[in-house]
Amino acid sequence: MADQSIEPALIIKDATKTFGKKTAVDHISFDLFPGEVFGFLGPNGAGKTTLIKMVMGFIRPDEGTIIINGFNRKTHYEKAMSSIGGIVENPEMYANLSARLNLKMYARLHDNISDERINEVLEMVGLSERADEAIRKFSLGMKQRIGLAQSLLHRPKVLILDEPTNGLDPAGIHQLRDILKHCAHEEGVAVMVSSHLLSEMQLMCDRIGIINKGKLLQICSIEELMNQANGSIYRIKTSDPVRAKKILSESYDHSITHLTADTLDIEIDESQINECVRVLINGGSDILGVQKVESSLEEAFLEITGGGIDIE
Amino acid sequence: MSKILALYHNEMIKFSHQLLVWALIAIMSVVTILASTFYVKMNGEEEFVMDQVDKSSITASYDSAKEQLGDPNRFVKHSTIRIQTSSDVIELFSTYYDFGEDEEATKNLYNYLNMSICSAMLVNYDFDKYPITQTALSQNAYAEYTLAFRSLIYHNMTPFGERDSAWYDEYCLINQELEFARSALFNHNYKDYVEAIKLHYSAYPITDTLDIQIQSRIAEVDVNGEMSVSETLHLNEILVNYFIAKDCLLKGAEFSGGSYTPLTESRRADLEDAVQILDYQLAHHSYASYENSNASQSVMFGISLGRLFLIVLAIIIAGSSISNELATGSIKSLIIAPVKRWKIFVAKLLAILTWILGGGFLITLLSTICVGCTQGFSSLLPYFYVSGGSVKSIPFLLFAFLYFLASSIEMLVYVLVAFVISCNSKNAGAACGISTALIMSGEIINLFLEGYGRHTWMDFLPYYNMDITSKVFSHLPLCGQQTLDSGLLSESSPIGLSLGFSTIYLIILTITLLWIAYDGFVRKDIQ
Structure with missing residues (x-):
């Protein structure tokens, strides 16, 4: 969906951060384009939050350049930061102040944000009616919403959300997804989302970056990621999978991925399935059914990161 | 700059939404009001009360005598x-009286003579208009008149044969003295009283010029003899110091500890300024009277008690300003905002200072108003100082606030310590606790050091450089802030360090602390 010919909204070049001996972020470079939702995926401790904190100004990179909306963060800090909005970890605000006052205070730090805009974002996240209550009375989901409202207040060019679905109810997640898609696709905001909920990513993101142990392993679209799983998996139902495996082991040894009491998963190309079934029947195995199993993002992910993903 | 103002605005909103802040301000205000209103009642010096002298009491005394x-x-x-x-x-x-060896009879006779004199001389005195116990002049002139009258009677007892030209000269003098004393008492003219005592002293070989000088100065201030006894005593006290100061300047040396020591350059300048200010004050009738002194000290007492709570407030505000935000995570919305981190730092510091200075001004204003309402606003003297050779003054309220500032340096340093810890830790409790503990241990260390005596190296301890009040306001006694004995004539800076040294010392201390705070918040990563 991203138009690669236009100027990136966020450029990260060689970003590196070391804490003691541990390199949390290791020479990461990527571009984020207006109008796309970019998913940032990685196991716990992969460096997602460190990278986000680096972009948002919490942590100084040891090395590397961050350019936001054409402004280098180092030399034009305020101009660069005025184009960025987001939530890092949990949204936390001044608990004893009302949601509206929190937004007003945040608005004051930006240029030209009207009270109408505050009402608009409150409306957008569905908090208009409770805007004058103190934040401390809010549930985590409501805090997420108000955090989102704050992030969107100044119409940022880059929106960065760290695990935004945390604490949201299904309706809230749905709403969030709509808001993010609206922002990206209609308003041309470059959205970066980190999450460990892969299913979420699948529904939300246009592109995905996979990070592990501080290194950016791959950037690809959802389709590309799913195709990486070398073809499709076919589940063959048979009364004796062990025997079936023996029959197939001569020609398809490396393709058998999974075995249960009555099924056998085999990862082969669509063109090969005919031959495979023939081999089984010739070998004397009975076939009760053949079913194509969709390859999932998780499997692709596990393959790329070499396991260790936290799957809910 | 606009970003700093916006941040500052936000900081003020945050503090103003804390219940604790308002609770402490309320307590502080109440304490200040009570302390300044009741200081005189709690601590007031006893009024100088004389026995009532009026027609009936004189008659009664005469009868009993x-x-x-x-x-x-x-x-x-x-x-x-x-x-x-x-x-x-x-x-x-x-004819003469002869008592022989009868002491009792002698005493009784003297008493009788005195009372008959009083009775005789006050026949036409208007006690209702000028009660003798109320004004200093009536009391002094009454005493002087009685004395002169008695002298005249005793003088007349000299047997004729012993009366010579010296006797006659003295007779004339006493008559003159009596005439002046009478005029002073009956016409309420202080100058006549001074003339009377001049004549009185002229009879003695060693004349007490200091008293005459003082009384002449009082006469200039209190021409119609309307000042109260205690007021005159206070003025007397001021004038004693004034003339001693003049004497010191004349001699170029100061009498202390049983010997004369030469005046230092700064000490000389100090005394010269003091004399000039006093000249000005006496000429303008605005020297620190008994009432002024009480009023001024009431205000300062209110401020000093109110400040105890301001310290608590300031330490809580400074100690929690950053660490609380780090602990709750609300700092995030500041970091994400398009503002450089040093601006956040500056805005927070400014906001803390605003609350402290605002609180300081509040307690200054409250105690000034309370004292003004209970003791009269006119009793609050401005602060006088010498600048460019002429005497200038600043209004009391401003002076009181500046005094508050100068005496709050120590507090500001401890607040800064709390802020330093706040910048470096998520633990607001630690920030408040450690700085409070520092205050207490500082007091304890000072207690020990005082017992240890004064040494040169102590000049470099923070404690001896933090109280700059007496260094900034070198003429506090002249506006009733301290008793004259402790101020005008003793060294104005009890510690042998100059204002310049203390200022540089404090600037270095402040910059060091600010740098540690800056390093902790601006340069470090926020996890």
Whole structure:
């Protein structure tokens, strides 16, 4: 969906951060384009939050350049930061102040944000009616919403959300997804989302970056990621999978991925399935059914990161 | 700049939404009001009260004196005096009192004489208009008049034969003295009283010029003799110091510890300024009177008690300003905002300062108003100082606030310590606790050091450089802030360090602390 010919909204070049001996972020470079939702995926401790904190100004990179909306963060800090909005970890605000006052205070730090805009974002996240209550009375989901409202207040060019679905109810997640898609696709905001909920990513993101142990392993679209799983998996139902495996082991040894009491998963190309079934029947195995199993993002992910993903 | 203002605005909103802040401000205000209103009642010096002198009391005293003495004529003796002239011998009769060895009778007679004199001389005195106990002049002139009257009577007891030209000169003097004293008492003219005591002292070989000088100065201020006894005593006290100061300047040396020590350059300048200010104050009738002194000290007492709570407030505000935000995570919305981190730092510091200075001004204003309402606003003297050779003054409220600032340096340092810890830790409790503990341990260390005596190296301890009040305001006694004995004539800076040294010392201390705070918040990563 991203138009690669236009100027990136966020450029990260060689970003590196070391804490003691541990390199949390290791020479990461990527571009984020207006109008796309970019998913940032990685196991716990992969460096997602460190990278986000680096972009948002919490942590100084040891090395590397961050350019936001054409402004280098180092030399034009305020101009660069005025184009960025987001939530890092949990949204936390001044608990004893009302949601509206929190937004007003945040608005004051930006240029030209009207009270109408505050009402608009409150409306957008569905908090208009409770805007004058103190934040401390809010549930985590409501805090997420108000955090989102704050992030969107100044119409940022880059929106960065760290695990935004945390604490949201299904309706809230749905709403969030709509808001993010609206922002990206209609308003041309470059959205970066980190999450460990892969299913979420699948529904939300246009592109995905996979990070592990501080290194950016791959950037690809959802389709590309799913195709990486070398073809499709076919589940063959048979009364004796062990025997079936023996029959197939001569020609398809490396393709058998999974075995249960009555099924056998085999990862082969669509063109090969005919031959495979023939081999089984010739070998004397009975076939009760053949079913194509969709390859999932998780499997692709596990393959790329070499396991260790936290799957809910 | 606009970003700093916006951040500052936000900081002020945050603080103003804390219940604790308002609770402490309320307590602080109440304490200040009570302390400044009741200071005089709690601590007020005793009024100088004299026995009532009026017509009936004089009559009563006269009657009792007469009764105790009995018939005065029983002591009268007659004698014949034989005077040998060149051609003749004249015999004259003389009358005199003779008590023999009877001390009791002598005492009674003196008492009787005194009371009869009083009774006689005050026949036409308007006690209702000028009650003798109320004004200093009536009291002094009354005493002087009685004294002169008595002198005259005793003088007249000299047997004729012993009266010579010296006797006659003295007779004239006493008559003059009596006349001045009478005029002073009956016309309420202080200048006449001064004339009377000048004549009185002229009879003695060693004349107390200081008293005459002082009384002349009082006469200039209190021409119509309307000042109260305590007020005059206070003025007297001021003038004693004033003339001693003048004397020191004249001699170029100061009498202390049993010997004269030469005046240092700064000490001389100090004394010269003090004398100039006093001249100005006396000329403008705005020297620190008894009432001024009470009023001024009431205000300062209110401020000093209110400040105890301001310290608590300031330490809580400074100690929690950053660490609380780090702990709750609300710092995030500041970091994400398009503002450089040093601006956040500056805005927070400014906001803390605003609350402290605002609180300081509040307690200054409250105690000034309370004292003004209870003791009269006119009793709050401005602060006088010498600049460019002429005497200038600043209004009391401003002076009181500046005094608050100068005396709050120590507090500001401890607040800064709390802020430093706050910048470096998520633990607001630690920030408040450690700085409070520092205050207490500082007090304890000072307690020990005081017992240890003064040494040169102590000049470099923070404690001895933090109280710059007496260094900034070198003429506090002149506006009633301290008793004159402790101020005007003793060294104005009890610690042998100059204002310049203390200022540089404090600037270095402040910059160091600010740098640690800056390093902790601006340069470090926020996890």
